[in-house]
Amino acid sequence: xxxxxxIRTPDDEKQAGASDVNADDDAALxxxxxxxxxxxxxxxxxxWQDRIVSLANRYLRSAADAEDVSQEVFLRVHRARETYEPSxxxxxxxxxxxxxxxxxxxxxxxxxxxxxxxxxxxGDGEPGGxxxxxxxxxxxxxxxxxxxxLARVIREILDELPERQRTAILLNKYQGLGxxxxxxxMELSIPAVKSLLTRARVAIKERLEPYLTTGEWPRExxxxx
Amino acid sequence: MTETPPSPRTCPxxxxxxxxxxxxxxxxxxxxxxxxRVESHVVxxxxxxxxxxxxxxTGDLVARLPRMTVSSGFADRVVAAARTAPAGRLxxxxxxxxxxxxxxxxxxxxxxxxxxxxxxxxxxGQLTAREEDEIARDLYVLAHLDTLQSAxxxxxxxxxxxxxxxDAVPSEEGNGG
Numbered sequence: 001x002x003x004x005x006x007i008r009t010p011d012d013e014k015q016a017g018a019s020d021v022n023a024d025d026d027a028a029l030x031x032x033x034x035x036x037x038x039x040x041x042x043x044x045x046x047x048w049q050d051r052i053v054s055l056a057n058r059y060l061r062s063a064a065d066a067e068d069v070s071q072e073v074f075l076r077v078h079r080a081r082e083t084y085e086p087s088x089x090x091x092x093x094x095x096x097x098x099x100x101x102x103x104x105x106x107x108x109x110x111x112x113x114x115x116x117x118x119x120x121x122x123g124d125g126e127p128g129g130x131x132x133x134x135x136x137x138x139x140x141x142x143x144x145x146x147x148x149x150l151a152r153v154i155r156e157i158l159d160e161l162p163e164r165q166r167t168a169i170l171l172n173k174y175q176g177l178g179x180x181x182x183x184x185x186m187e188l189s190i191p192a193v194k195s196l197l198t199r200a201r202v203a204i205k206e207r208l209e210p211y212l213t214t215g216e217w218p219r220e221x222x223x224x225x
Numbered sequence: 226m227t228e229t230p231p232s233p234r235t236c237p238x239x240x241x242x243x244x245x246x247x248x249x250x251x252x253x254x255x256x257x258x259x260x261x262r263v264e265s266h267v268v269x270x271x272x273x274x275x276x277x278x279x280x281x282x283t284g285d286l287v288a289r290l291p292r293m294t295v296s297s298g299f300a301d302r303v304v305a306a307a308r309t310a311p312a313g314r315l316x317x318x319x320x321x322x323x324x325x326x327x328x329x330x331x332x333x334x335x336x337x338x339x340x341x342x343x344x345x346x347x348x349x350g351q352l353t354a355r356e357e358d359e360i361a362r363d364l365y366v367l368a369h370l371d372t373l374q375s376a377x378x379x380x381x382x383x384x385x386x387x388x389x390x391x392d393a394v395p396s397e398e399g400n401g402g
Contacts, residue, residue, distance in 0.1 A: 041307060045300040053299075054292040067295060071303050078307040151290055158287075172252070173287040179254045194254070198245045205283040212279050 026090035034081045045074050051175065052098050058158070058170055059102035065109075069101045076101070095175060095185040099167055150211070157207045165200035168193055235272075242266045242273050251281050 026047070032040035052073055057066035076097050158166050164186070171182040172193075183193040205212070236242045242263065249255050250263040267273050 038304065038308070042300060042304050045303050049295045049299055049303075050292060053295045057293050058290070063293065063296075066293065067299060070295070070299075071306060074303045075307055150286065154286055154290060169287055173284050174290060176288070179249075179252070194245055194249060197252075198248045201248050201280055201283055202244055204287065205279050208283055208286070209279060212282055 027086045030077075030081065030084045030090060031086060033078065034084055041078060044077070048074075048094060052094065055095070055098050055170060055175060056102045056105075058155075058174065059099075060105060061155075065105060069105050070098070073097050073101050089181065089184070091177070092181050092184045095171060095177065096187070099171075099185065103163070153211075154204070154208070157204050161200055161203060164188075165196050165203070168196040169200040169204070172197055236270065236276075237272060238266055238270050242270065244276075247273060247277055248280060251277060251284065 026044065029040045029044045029047075033044065049070065053066045053070045056069045056073070057063065060066050060069065073094065077094060158169070161169070167186060168182060171177045171185055172179070177185065179190050179193055179197070182197075183190045186193060188196075210216075246255070246259065246263050247267075250260055250267075253260075255263060267277055
């Protein structure tokens, strides 16, 4: 089953100069996949699997679901090899597929809950009819019981953000996409993404401020309560 | 949580520095001219300097959330699925488990159905059309257990769809995602 990896942030990769190299390689690999090169597809999957599964898991909070959705993402990439245009940045494309597949999976899960009578009452949905986050009681497979308490709190705060804010902050901070690339992945304008990111950042900051300023949670404002 | 305008601490500057400019400056997303303007403001404004520090640390915390490492063999499974499911059928481990469970359940259902059909009083051996359909389906599973257990992904998906036990899989997408 999936496990927690050493943390390597998008900034680390930028400093290592990996992003630009990967961008060129990804396009070349997709062209090879288009030509029927199975090894190129294997390389592409291995290169992207951790990032895609991690992003899916941020929405789904289930290692099994994240891997199922990620498999679907890679198969969509494979199916679309004939129509792939190198002009489209591969990272933007695969992140967009991942976000859409994750949200579709949440909708399916929500529909199944509706059928089984587990759905929460109408009216508590997110703006724009977007899906509910995953069950907050379900543990995140990347987080341990105590040492990642802060990560758990941040995860809960992210879950409470409106869907577009959550996607924007995950793409920008968690996956390291710039504003332009985040906007392309979300099919929004750069100003719109800039606004979403600001709202998300301020909302998270306000929830974390007691911890950020004192290093511990004041009892009366503990977001874990 | 609803979408509300960003409301950082009130900047006392004239003009006040917007939260969007502050965040974009932290993210290195401003033009050189705007970056110098924001930087000059932050240096002279303790309120915005404090806000910038909190927002920067917030971004760092999100960036450093734990990552997952996929289970061993994930890439091999994906490549195998791509090779054997050209029409886009997905057979995940969960769906395969579902089919196996359905097959096992069919054994029980067929047995109970057969027992009930021959033992119920009044009209022995007479089944409704629906009962006949259900038993026919279950008997199909029974008769093809070996095939089901050894079927490749595409065949398994076809059989499962024929048995009407698996939802449709999303259709193929192009570059549009």
